Amino acid sequence: MFQDSPPSAPDDSPAGLYIHIPFCLKKCPYCDFYSITDPSLQPRFLDALISEMDLVEKNGWVYDTLYIGGGTPSVLEDAVLKNIIDLAGQCFDILSDAETTLEVNPGTVTLRQMKNYRQAGINRISIGIQSFNLENLGFLGRIHSAQDSENAVKWAQEAGFENIGLDLIYGIPGQTDKLWLKDLETAVDLRPQHLSCYMLSYEPGTPLHMDLRNRTFTPLPEQRICELYETAVSFLSDHHYVQYETSNFARKDAGVRDTESALTYASRHNMKYWNFVPYTGLGPSAHSFMGQKRRWNHPSVEKYIEELSAGRLPLAGEEVLNREQQWMETVYLGLRQTKGIAVDAMEKKFGINFNARYAAIIADLEEKSLIKSSKDRCALTSNGMLYLDSIAAMFI
Numbered sequence: 001m002f003q004d005s006p007p008s009a010p011d012d013s014p015a016g017l018y019i020h021i022p023f024c025l026k027k028c029p030y031c032d033f034y035s036i037t038d039p040s041l042q043p044r045f046l047d048a049l050i051s052e053m054d055l056v057e058k059n060g061w062v063y064d065t066l067y068i069g070g071g072t073p074s075v076l077e078d079a080v081l082k083n084i085i086d087l088a089g090q091c092f093d094i095l096s097d098a099e100t101t102l103e104v105n106p107g108t109v110t111l112r113q114m115k116n117y118r119q120a121g122i123n124r125i126s127i128g129i130q131s132f133n134l135e136n137l138g139f140l141g142r143i144h145s146a147q148d149s150e151n152a153v154k155w156a157q158e159a160g161f162e163n164i165g166l167d168l169i170y171g172i173p174g175q176t177d178k179l180w181l182k183d184l185e186t187a188v189d190l191r192p193q194h195l196s197c198y199m200l201s202y203e204p205g206t207p208l209h210m211d212l213r214n215r216t217f218t219p220l221p222e223q224r225i226c227e228l229y230e231t232a233v234s235f236l237s238d239h240h241y242v243q244y245e246t247s248n249f250a251r252k253d254a255g256v257r258d259t260e261s262a263l264t265y266a267s268r269h270n271m272k273y274w275n276f277v278p279y280t281g282l283g284p285s286a287h288s289f290m291g292q293k294r295r296w297n298h299p300s301v302e303k304y305i306e307e308l309s310a311g312r313l314p315l316a317g318e319e320v321l322n323r324e325q326q327w328m329e330t331v332y333l334g335l336r337q338t339k340g341i342a343v344d345a346m347e348k349k350f351g352i353n354f355n356a357r358y359a360a361i362i363a364d365l366e367e368k369s370l371i372k373s374s375k376d377r378c379a380l381t382s383n384g385m386l387y388l389d390s391i392a393a394m395f396i
């Protein structure tokens with residue numbers, strides 16, 4: 001199926017820089033991101049992070065995004081965060097107009113902090129709200145109230161942030177359409193520039209997954225979750241948020257005419273993950289991508305510190321994507337974006353015309369209104385996004 005010639009070089013767009021801060025005040029039972037709650041390792045983690053910045057390959061890359069995520073970066077002192085941003089700027093070639101995002105937990109921020117973040121060079125804030133409903137917050141084990149979340153958004157706005165993203169979760173047991181709409185309405189009323197709506201997932205190894213297996217609660221049926229997704233897509237579209245990825249919506253401001261230019265507020269950093277743009281990841285569990293090679297760090301603060309103290313990069317593994325894996329990822333990542341698969345680029349990279357090769361499958365999916373295809377593009381409809389995994393599997 002695949003030609004022997006090597007695939008074309010990755011996009012020469014600027015790269016992305018990700019820094020993982022592996023500390024939280026408390027672990028949420030649904031979360032499978034790596035973090036610990038013991039703050040005593042923070043000073044040694046910070047020394048190790050500085051060593052990693054020095055040691056990691058720079059590849060001559062220029063970066064136009066810096067994303068500080070976690071974990072809960074906002075548990076660090078403001079001055080420490082500023083120091084990290086300054087050091088990153090000294091070690092990496094980061095463009096002056098880079099999108100610089102900080103993830104914050106509403107239970108850990110104040111107006112003063114928001115102002116300090118702004119002064120430290122952060123220009124995008126991503127706030128993990130998840131829900132404004134008290135019961136949902138309890139189920140998700142969040143440390144904050146709905147009022148904390150509203151305050152966090154207002155303080156970010158007061159501090160001068162003009163690019164604010166909110167994360168919400170749907171599919172929570174007991175969540176009705178009415179309750180979900182209430183969350184969406186509250187979020188939209190706060191006028192964020194970006195909204196991420198994630199389906200609650202039960203990741204193996206998490207306490208919530210264990211509770212599910214022990215039947216301590218009844219999960220929402222799949223059909224109900226699909227309906228909540230459809231509610232989000234239609235409500236957000238009515239309120240001028242453009243869906244650009246399965247879970248992500250960017251606000252389209254008044255006067256902006258076409259969908260492409262509406263993507264001013266799409267997450268520039270996250271789009272690198274979906275478009276095969278190289279990125280460097282620092283910190284425990286962080287991943288890096290160099291065109292065809294992917295590397296990842298140890299998901300352990302102790303091991304991370306140990307390796308860097310010995311002058312070694314804290315690499316846990318790496319893989320070189322073969323052509324088949326590249327094809328699979330290009331299909332999957334293309335289909336999760338509303339712009340879909342670029343047929344020309346696929347042909348250039350793999351020597352295969354996607355539309356021609358899968359004409360029968362595409363025709364069938366079009367008939368069911370799950371896909372829309374043109375000469376240049378093949379994209380899922382918002383209904384088709386519900387079946388992303390199974391549809392992507394048809395092209396692999």
Ligand code: SF4
Nearest residue numbers: 024027028031070071
């Ligand atoms: S605060 Fe965020 S990173 Fe920390 S455990 Fe909760 S969801 Fe995970």
